[in-house]
Structures are given as C-alpha cells and as structure tokens.
Amino acid sequence: MLAIYHFGPVANSMTPLLGLLEKGLRFEDRYLNSRLWEHHDPAFQKISPEGMVPVLVHDDRVITESTVINEYLDETFPEPPLKPADPYGRARMRIWTKYVDEYFCPALTVLGAQNAKGFASQMTAEEKAAVLARMPNAEVRRKWETVTDQGYSEAELAAARAKLANVARKMEQRLGEGTWMAGDTYSLADIKNYSMAPGLERMLPELVSEQAAPRVFDWLRRMDERPAVKAAKALARPRPQAA
C-alpha cells in the first residue's frame, strides 16, 4: 500500500506526486486542504507529529521530506530509473536537489509569504488565535505569526529576489551542459526543480522568459508536456477556501 498526503501539485507536494506518477505507481491520493488547516488535525499528527507535508506511507512505514521520499521511491521501485546511471551524474543530481531545498525553495517562500499574509488578513483575531493554538511546531507557529503580522521587510524581499536571480542564472548555465538538470538523463533533479520553477516563472517572469533564459524556458515547456506532469496537475483541487 502506497499513500501520499499532499497539498496538491505545487512546491514540495509536487515532488512525490511526480515521483509516483513517473514510476506509474498506484497510490492513494490523500489531499490535505491547507486553507482548512487539515495538516494540523490531531488525526494527521499521528502520522506526521509536526504537521509536515508531504508524507509518504508505504505499508507500515512513514517517510517525510519530499526529496528523500523520491530517492526512496526510486530505490524501492527501480523502473523506470530516475537517477543517472553513473555516480558522478548522481552526485550532480543530488547537488541540484540540495540547492533547491537549501536555497531556491527558501527564497521562493519569502515571496510566496505575501499570499499567506493576504489570506490571514481575512481572518478574525479569534480565528487566528485558534489556528495558532493548534500549530504543532513552535518554530512554524512563530514564523507564521511574524509573516502574517508584519510580513517581510523590503530588504528581505530584495535579498530573496536577488537569490532567485542567481537561481535563474544557474539553471540557465546548467541546461547549457546537458538536456536535463543533471546531464542527459531526466532525473529527480528535474522533478525537484520543476516543483519550484513554475512558481518562479509566475512571480518573477522577467527572470525566466524566452528572452532572459531561453534554455530554462524550453526546459519548462518540455516538462509541461510530460504525461506525469499532466497527470499531477489533474490532481489539483478547486482553490481551497477557509470555512
């Protein structure tokens, strides 16, 4: 039995959906509505004590961390392989997924926090207090509180934009070295990168346009056409609303 708890085909939740779909695996689709705080529900906390999403359940095993989930899927279900065949190619793949996790995703999250602020501004003080009281992880709680109260400063937003310009530049350079992110083999590096790159294109289109980064633009369109990507997007739910 394979089951995936996820927020829909975006960001870190996109990663294991694509892993499962590229492998052609059957799985239970356990969508969580983040706007209804379903990931802070006590029932879900039995599976993911700190409310982390996505989570893979494989028989009686629970695996967190989207990047690790995909490595686990690739090792457990080898066909088709989603890693380059040689150790050096795999190292290049891993360096890129690490870069997305440690640099690309955190910078994108800073810009994305504007949405959280807009969403939170529609809540009453009582609703907000109730949400905060249920958050299982103290650091996440403090961060959400800060982001939705004050938001990020102009300096923080500018630093995030500068980082994302570096990301776009590095992606363009990488794709000059091979067809895919880790060389000539489609791999988990493409999946991880595609989990974030459409968000970058949407929020800062000047960085990934056909003119500014033609190889990235072409790679995005090749990704868009993959059957697994289309199948993942078909798992999207109507835009979730607070109750």
Add this chain to the structure above:
Amino acid sequence: MLAIYHFGPVANSMTPLLGLLEKGLRFEDRYLNSRLWEHHDPAFQKISPEGMVPVLVHDDRVITESTVINEYLDETFPEPPLKPADPYGRARMRIWTKYVDEYFCPALTVLGAQNAKGFASQMTAEEKAAVLARMPNAEVRRKWETVTDQGYSEAELAAARAKLANVARKMEQRLGEGTWMAGDTYSLADIKNYSMAPGLERMLPELVSEQAAPRVFDWLRRMDERPAVKAAKALARPRPQAA
C-alpha cells in the same frame, strides 16, 4: 587520483575526511588555511569558483557539498558500505543528514560566528577591506561583513540556542531507536552528525552532558574511539594564524 581540499577535521570539512578514512582510501591531503584565506586564492577558484570548501577531486572530476561527496564515495568505493542495506534505512539516514545540513549546522554556525567576530576584530580596516575584495561570492561577503561588524543580535543567538536544544533532544530520541543515527548500522548519518556534534558539546555542554543526553554522550565516546576518527583528528594542523 583522489584529493580532498579541506579546513581540517572540523564541521563540514570533517565529513569527507571521515568518508575517505572509513573506506581506507589513499588520498592527497590538501589542507587550506582559512585564517590565511587560502580558499579565496585565484588558484583554488579554478577548482571551486565560489571558494566553497570542502571539495573532492577524483581524477578529472570535481565534487562539492560534503554530504554529496560522501554519497559519491560510498557509491564509487562500496567497501565497507556506509549506508544501511535497505531503502527505508537509507531514507532515515538521508533525513538525518538533511536535518544536519538544513537545521543543525546553520544554528551552530550562528554561535560559531562569535569566533569570526573575535578574529576579525584583530584586523586593520585595510586588511579587512582587502579580504572582502577577494571574496568570490557576494552573499558570503555581505554575510561575513554583517557578522564581523555587528554580530548576531541577542534574539538571533537565543533562537539558535533553542534550535540546538531541539537538535540535542532529537538526537537523544533517535539513539533510543537504534545503536547508530540511522538504526543498527553505522552510516553516513553518524559521520555527518559527528562533524557538528563535538562543536555542540563544546559550546553548549549543558545540552549533551552524560546527565542531559546519556545516549548522545555515549554515542560521542563511541565515535571518538573509531580508528577513522582518530586518523582524521591526526590531520589537524596547529591553530592557523593570520600573517
């Protein structure tokens, strides 16, 4: 030919030294004196353009990122294996190395920055300007400038200490589930964790004492006794001094 560029047997530089030594591999020991800024030397930048350390050179291949270097070493030189034999054990190993890279190491770095501040305070304004001018990565430059000028605020230091208390608690919990960090097999998770844990014990001994975290304390002593750990420590140079 294997060569490792490193800052000595501490923090991220400890990781690949232990990987190489646990495998019993012969390698060229290319120590860089960080206090003499040898990693910002133009000759080294041909290998590592942004001055990142450690770096592994294997024949004509250059591999960065200590966590990835060790995965590469384990795949290229399989004996003795440094990963659990089953995919779930490997996922647990990878979740821990990711946690060290994304959470443990950054928090420890905040406390360690006090050293950088003390060191920088002994430099003249001219020396400091010359060092900054040579730094190849603009973000590293800005960060070093901020840290050595103002240092971290009390709130930032307190947040880092709170994170490190979480780390010590999680380590103690993990070591209640098996002899080693990823279960009953010594693995790259122990190596990565040991690259940081002695720093934690030194800076916040109240968190990892025999009383506060007996399993972590015992694990540290078992690690200290490993021949590879002793061999890595023997590669330490006398405390580097600025010219």
